[in-house]
Amino acid sequence: MILLQIIFTNVGNPHALGQKPLTFPRQVVALCQAPFLLDDPNVELVFPADAIARAKHYLSLTSGGLGAYSDAHGIPGIRKEVSEFIERRDGYPSDPEHIFLTGGASIGVMQILNCIIRGELDGILVPVPQYPLYSATISLLGGSLVPYYLEETANWGLDIVNLRQSVAQARSQGITVRAMVIINPGNPTGQCLSEANLKEVLQFCYQNNLVLLGDEVYQQNIYQDERPFISARKVLMDMGGNISKELQLVSFHTVSKGYWGECGQRGGYFEMTNIPPKTAEEIYKVTCTSHSPNVPGQIFLGLMVNPPKPGDISYERFVRESKGILESLRRRAQIVTDGFNSCRNVICNFTEGAMYSFPQIRLPPKAIEAAKNAGKVPDVFYCLKLLEATGISTVPGSGFGQKEGVFHLRTTILPAEEDMPAIMASFKKFNDDFMKQYEDYGGYLRM
Amino acid sequence: MILLQIIFTNVGNPHALGQKPLTFPRQVVALCQAPFLLDDPNVELVFPADAIARAKHYLSLTSGGLGAYSDAHGIPGIRKEVSEFIERRDGYPSDPEHIFLTGGASIGVMQILNCIIRGELDGILVPVPQYPLYSATISLLGGSLVPYYLEETANWGLDIVNLRQSVAQARSQGITVRAMVIINPGNPTGQCLSEANLKEVLQFCYQNNLVLLGDEVYQQNIYQDERPFISARKVLMDMGGNISKELQLVSFHTVSKGYWGECGQRGGYFEMTNIPPKTAEEIYKVTCTSHSPNVPGQIFLGLMVNPPKPGDISYERFVRESKGILESLRRRAQIVTDGFNSCRNVICNFTEGAMYSFPQIRLPPKAIEAAKNAGKVPDVFYCLKLLEATGISTVPGSGFGQKEGVFHLRTTILPAEEDMPAIMASFKKFNDDFMKQYEDYGGYLRM
The missing domain is CATH 3.40.640.10 (Type I PLP-dependent aspartate aminotransferase-like (Major domain))
Incomplete structure (x- = not known):
């Protein structure tokens, strides 16, 4: 038995998928939690002066x-x-x-x-x-x-x-x-x-x-x-x-x-x-x-x-960190959309904003029948098979509501950018095999 | 016009009345907020080793x-x-x-x-x-x-x-x-x-x-x-x-x-x-x-x-701080109870636990009548007069429910111990004057 690593793309929870917190706000809140540090002569060795000033302001x-x-x-x-x-x-x-x-x-x-x-x-x-x-x-x-x-x-x-x-x-x-x-x-x-x-x-x-x-x-x-x-x-x-x-x-x-x-x-x-x-x-x-x-x-x-302003000690770092995250999310939105659209029977609108992709999965009648026999809603059936085969955890579209007879799933675009191509390839392999297995021409195909 | 300092004894909010936070837990949570400090060679200059270990544990x-x-x-x-x-x-x-x-x-x-x-x-x-x-x-x-x-x-x-x-x-x-x-x-x-x-x-x-x-x-x-x-x-x-x-x-x-x-x-x-x-x-x-x-x-x-244990670096400080707070609260519970019981027409059970004192205020019929004329519930009337005269902010008993015709107020026992005698003296002066003013023998008395 192979133990799969679960890839949690089911919740919009960026830090759980490795996104690092922005440094400046964490410094300020840490100092607010430890106000006794504000009088410590060594505090400037570990915190920048603008974070110290900001902590004093909020306190x-x-x-x-x-x-x-x-x-x-x-x-x-x-x-x-x-x-x-x-x-x-x-x-x-x-x-x-x-x-x-x-x-x-x-x-x-x-x-x-x-x-x-x-x-x-x-x-x-x-x-x-x-x-x-x-x-x-x-x-x-x-x-x-x-x-x-x-x-x-x-x-x-x-x-x-x-x-x-x-x-x-x-x-x-x-x-x-x-x-x-x-x-x-x-x-x-x-x-x-x-x-x-x-x-x-x-x-x-x-x-x-x-x-x-x-x-x-x-x-x-x-x-x-x-x-x-x-x-x-x-x-x-x-x-x-x-x-x-x-x-x-x-x-x-x-x-x-x-x-x-x-x-x-x-x-x-x-x-x-x-x-x-x-x-x-x-x-x-x-x-x-x-x-x-x-x-x-x-x-x-x-x-x-009220983030750091131009001229503040922490401004450049703050901008670098936040731009890094946002630009990477933009690239990931594209990788995920393109990945889904390259799959058999999957169509996907581009993620213009937010953190999710919501592709439509066109399930063949035999897949719907197989789901029924397994006592599952069709998109739940698909998402469970996906999870079993790849470790990718998604949310079936029925959790969000969708038109009768139309099926979706939701993933976040949050896994680390370097992992994205492999995740999308893994998804594509699963999906295309699944579709071949259940498509109506020639009945059941061996995978 | 004299500007009174308001003494907020109406909410069980110890830090708002000057109680200092315990040091060890604040150190641990500050470090959890700033996990990048855990790799900083200077961190031990400002945080004890057991707080660092505990932060790593919780993270x-x-x-x-x-x-x-x-x-x-x-x-x-x-x-x-x-x-x-x-x-x-x-x-x-x-x-x-x-x-x-x-x-x-x-x-x-x-x-x-x-x-x-x-x-x-x-x-x-x-x-x-x-x-x-x-x-x-x-x-x-x-x-x-x-x-x-x-x-x-x-x-x-x-x-x-x-x-x-x-x-x-x-x-x-x-x-x-x-x-x-x-x-x-x-x-x-x-x-x-x-x-x-x-x-x-x-x-x-x-x-x-x-x-x-x-x-x-x-x-x-x-x-x-x-x-x-x-x-x-x-x-x-x-x-x-x-x-x-x-x-x-x-x-x-x-x-x-x-x-x-x-x-x-x-x-x-x-x-x-x-x-x-x-x-x-x-x-x-x-x-x-x-x-x-x-x-x-x-x-x-x-x-x-799961506080510091005997032998931990921070144990003694933690015990000293927490005992200090608890023993002072015990003394304050006594000061407040004794203070209320020394007042005219006030009886008060001892605060065995929690953070409050709930004295019964026996309002003379004329005070009840004066409240009615002012369009106020009698204990609200009393508490407002108290606030105006002394700056002591309390909650009328009617906010908690009480038997018909019986009146109370709630104070916390949280003001700083050194301020307590003056606060109780100020209360006593107000109360005893109030009672004299409204008591039924001899009608209205000049204060």
């Missing part, structure tokens, strides 16, 4: 260091740094009072959905395929998921006609659709929404009185130049008029993705736009039940929105 | 350092350290598979209540007065809080007769009582439950088919020798027989309390005893929605259950 924003609870919605000084980042990014002022720091973006999504969903007749529009945080949370909170399908043939674009149909159908079932989720860049689908598309979405939400939840956690992960990330908030503000003053929007971000990949630190935020003060107060009460988000995670967030 | 338990998600229920190696701690504490084996690490005890409580409460007819027995996490979470989850009153005249003891009455009354209203919460040592009441009392509680839960939730986050905070902390689990195991194999118990612990006070790090765990595997699986699914608890918090928890 001064806390009320008692990393061991003290902060405000339930986060340290005011860091919320201010987040608002300045948003202002620089979008060109519109942002109010720290409308920013809540959270222990990762997921916690924020759960808190907001908790405030929106009152019962099973409250519906949330969610893209399909979708990252299952949304389906799981809506189900846990006892609401209704209202699916809208992304168009695979249009590189997973969002068609407003589909949205209208989904809402009409939900309403005919007595459901009050209260909010809409967009994931931009897409998870698992990797598309970047265009400005025109975002405008349509915002108008649609406004007409239908929906809160828009903008999951923008992959905003730093962009692998092409044609469609840069643009925030839902910027598009909304650009639109001007009543919609920009009335449409309710909550945007989410995190330190877990981007070139940071600091998943284990659990740091994130959400920003509320046009949320009425009374509602914001209720959201604040919900956040209070779980005390403050973890303070080190808040400091990582501060560092993400 | 080896992670799958990618502090930046990688762990398992949703925590790092297996740290769950093992927790189980060994429980085994040493209770004298009975503990299974790491039944231990879930959480981002603080509150998150664990919320996850468990989420699995217990199906709707408004599911009731949870909760002590009154109680730490409002329970009332808030039950209300958020749409369940019913079933109160049982603690006996102030019996030093906040738990009377089984009260429990029976509470359950009978809830049942008469169609409520299915499904679980019971104990907080031991008590928050806000500070009592330590005796072994005999715990036995009665366990038997009561067994007879009534209730899950027992044991909030034991203050287990290290004990300020007398007569009634040491004893875990609900140990008492259950000591009882033997069917009850020890069948009664369902979930126990909670944290790094936020004890002599650690690392609230901002958000580290905790719960241990499940006799929870059926199917249920544990469902609980696991709930924890998965919010990914892993923050990894630095998990490492703090590992350090709490």
Whole structure:
């Protein structure tokens, strides 16, 4: 029996696949954890002066260091740094009072959905395929998921006609659709929404009185130049008029993705736009039940929105490290897409952003039959065979939702770049053999 | 106008009131945040060798350092350290598979209540007065809080007769009582439950088919020798027989309390005893929605259950620091109790454990009337006057629940020991003046 090495491409967890943490933020947080070092004459032998200064800055924003609870919605000084980042990014002022720091973006999504969903007749529009945080949370909170399908043939674009149909159908079932989720860049689908598309979405939400939840956690992960990330908030503000003053929007971000990949630190935020003060107060009460988000995670967030600047001692290293990660991810996105498209019966849209590839696997009827005989969903059957044969661990498309009779899988693009060609070759060998085995001409072929 | 310094005795947040973090755990976590230091020849100039070894140990338990998600229920190696701690504490084996690490005890409580409460007819027995996490979470989850009153005249003891009455009354209203919460040592009441009392509680839960939730986050905070902390689990195991194999118990612990006070790090765990595997699986699914608890918090928890041992370089310093905190808290518990009992119309049970004092304030009828005229609940009125006059920020007893017509406030015992006499003198002056002003003989007295 040969023991395979498992290649975990099933979770967007970069450090688990060998991505090194950025040095500067780790230095700052390490110093914040060990404030007694700040008085140690030897500290400059192991930490650069700008990291020491930054640690002092963040400690001064806390009320008692990393061991003290902060405000339930986060340290005011860091919320201010987040608002300045948003202002620089979008060109519109942002109010720290409308920013809540959270222990990762997921916690924020759960808190907001908790405030929106009152019962099973409250519906949330969610893209399909979708990252299952949304389906799981809506189900846990006892609401209704209202699916809208992304168009695979249009590189997973969002068609407003589909949205209208989904809402009409939900309403005919007595459901009050209260909010809409967009994931931009897409998870698992990797598309970047265009400005025109975002405008349509915002108008649609406004007409239908929906809160828009903008999951923008992959905003730093962009692998092409044609469609840069643009925030839902910027598009909304650009639109001007009543919609920009009335449409309710909550945007989410995190330190877990981007070139940071600091998943284990659990740091994130959400920003509320046009949320009425009374509602914001209720959201604040919900956040209070779980005390403050973890303070080190808040400091990582501060560092993400306020990285070293030109002229700082650590600036060059920081830029070198982050560019290295991002450029490698861009090359990996291409290697993975090309690899999948070179396989028999596999077609794959290019990963424009985020960290995933979501190829369609055209399973022959005999493979579907074999899966049925094995008591498995067809794409689960395929992914298990893939795992057994190659050690590559992926997530079947049925975990994200897909159209009836169409099958996918999700991989991350996170394995080390030097391992990528071998992984894709291993995948291709498995897939092409699998397809030969189950294809309908000539029946069963020996492999 | 004189600007008062606000003295925040309203939250159990030790570091915010100047308590210094323990050095060794901070050194270890700082090194885990900065793993590149482990190869730095200068590292031994600023970190002791056992902290370096411990950091390497914890990093080896992670799958990618502090930046990688762990398992949703925590790092297996740290769950093992927790189980060994429980085994040493209770004298009975503990299974790491039944231990879930959480981002603080509150998150664990919320996850468990989420699995217990199906709707408004599911009731949870909760002590009154109680730490409002329970009332808030039950209300958020749409369940019913079933109160049982603690006996102030019996030093906040738990009377089984009260429990029976509470359950009978809830049942008469169609409520299915499904679980019971104990907080031991008590928050806000500070009592330590005796072994005999715990036995009665366990038997009561067994007879009534209730899950027992044991909030034991203050287990290290004990300020007398007569009634040491004893875990609900140990008492259950000591009882033997069917009850020890069948009664369902979930126990909670944290790094936020004890002599650690690392609230901002958000580290905790719960241990499940006799929870059926199917249920544990469902609980696991709930924890998965919010990914892993923050990894630095998990490492703090590992350090709490596995502190330096005799012979380790850092042992003496660790013991000196932790004993210093605990002994000072013991003295402060006495200063606060004595201080309150020296005040007019105030009676106060001794803080046997935890971090709070919960004196009863016997408000004269005229004070109650004045509160009513000001549109305030009487104890809120009193606490606001106290804040205005002295800067001492407390929580009115009505925030925790109390019997009709009886009034309290909660303070922590956390202000620095050297400040304590002045704070209590300031309180006494305010209180005694307040009482004179509102007492019924001779009407209004000038102060």
